[in-house]
Amino acid sequence: LKGGENKMNSKLILAIIVIIAIVGIVIVINKGSGNNVSTTPTSQPVANKPVDSNIEVTANGFSPDTVTIARGTRVVWMNKSGTTVTVNSADHPTHQVYKPLNLGEFANGSSVQLIFDTAGTYKYHNHLKPSQTGTIVVQ
Numbered sequence: 088l089k090g091g092e093n094k095m096n097s098k099l100i101l102a103i104i105v106i107i108a109i110v111g112i113v114i115v116i117n118k119g120s121g122n123n124v125s126t127t128p129t130s131q132p133v134a135n136k137p138v139d140s141n142i143e144v145t146a147n148g149f150s151p152d153t154v155t156i157a158r159g160t161r162v163v164w165m166n167k168s169g170t171t172v173t174v175n176s177a178d179h180p181t182h183q184v185y186k187p188l189n190l191g192e193f194a195n196g197s198s199v200q201l202i203f204d205t206a207g208t209y210k211y212h213n214h215l216k217p218s219q220t221g222t223i224v225v226q
C-alpha cells in the first residue's frame with residue numbers, strides 16, 4: 088500500500104511540474120508578444136509638425152507685412168523693434184474679427200506665435216502703433 092501511494096504522489100508531482108512548465112511557457116510567449124505591441128507605435132511618421140513662417144517686427148512695422156501660407160503653418164512674430172509691440176486682430180480698437188490673433192503685448196527680443204488651420208485672410212495690427220498693419224493669407 089505504501090509503495091502504491093508513493094507512485095501516485097510521484098505522478099501527481101510530475102503532473103504539477105508539467106503544468107508549471109506550460110504556464111511558464113505561456114507567460115514567456117505573452118511577454119514576448121507584449122513587447123512587440125509596445126514597440127510598434129515608435130515607428131510613426133513625423134508628419135503634422137507645423138512649418139514656421141517668420142515675421143519680424145521692426146521700428147517700421149511688420150516685415151513682411153503680408154505673408155501667404157498653407158493651412159497648418161505656424162506664424163512666428165519676432166520683436167526686433169527695440170520697444171514693446173502687440174499683435175491684435177482687426178479691427179482697431181475692438182479686435183473682434185479673429186480673436187485668436189489677439190496675442191497682446193510682447194517685449195523687444197521676444198516672440199509670439201499662432202498656427203492657422205483654416206483658409207482665409209486675417210488682418211492684424213500693432214495696437215500700440217495702429218498704423219503698423221499686417222495680413223496673413225491662409226490657402
Ligand SMILES: [Cu+2]
Nearest residue numbers: 175179180214
Ligand atoms: Cu488695436
